[in-house]
Amino acid sequence: MSFSDDMKKICKKTGDDAGRVGRNIKIKLFSEISNNTTVKTGRLRGNWQTSTGTPKYGIIERYAKDGGVNSGKEVKREILDNVTAFGIDYFTNNLPYAAVEEERKGFVAKSIANINRSIKEAVEDVRDWKNTYK
């Protein structure tokens, strides 16, 4: 059984829209990874890039701890702009030391450990949204 089958099952139970729930889960997961990422200069967090269909392979300079750009906010905006309901979305960080930091701090692994809670929250968010606007 695939992930989308599982999603449909969850949505059938809750009466929610599969696409909206799926997109919400991806947003929550990506945002949590970004939030868990260690911040020293902001460069590591700022290098999380969201794309659909193919992953990004470059490094970008999106950091400034005290300067004009808040890397976390920029990353969040990109997540919201790019994450799709049914597409294959990638969240990549190509800085050479990202893997070393991940090994020590586990910002991706910890977020995956929390995926059940993210799914629950995503379903609840969509349910609240539907209750508010229907």
Next chain:
Amino acid sequence: MFEIGKTLINSFDNAEFDLPTKTENEIYDPVIGTAYAELIVLPNEKTAYSVKHTDQSNGIFRIILRYPIGESKDTIKTKADEIFSVYKLHSIVTDTENNNYAEIVKQNCQEGVRETAWHKLVLDLYYQTFTRR
């Protein structure tokens, strides 16, 4: 939140895997040619499970195995299997003295890589825990 880390690390030491271990903030100088395991516990935040008396958390018990480059890759894989067989899915790691326990809910092994003089294999044991408030 951090008690469970001690419980997991103690359980590894008690299981006698015959490997020197390195834990966070512990000074350990790796000896060239001698395999060792680095133990890291990565807890997520604690949240309320029930209104009255139970909290829940989850996280990862990360075991990084480093074996000398010259050794057979089978040796490190055998050790990984040995560790996974101790921390079976749904097995409970307990510390009865402090009333802590963690349930292993997922096992994961990342692809082995070469790192200077070592062949490295990262094992992840995902756990969940419920604690009395």
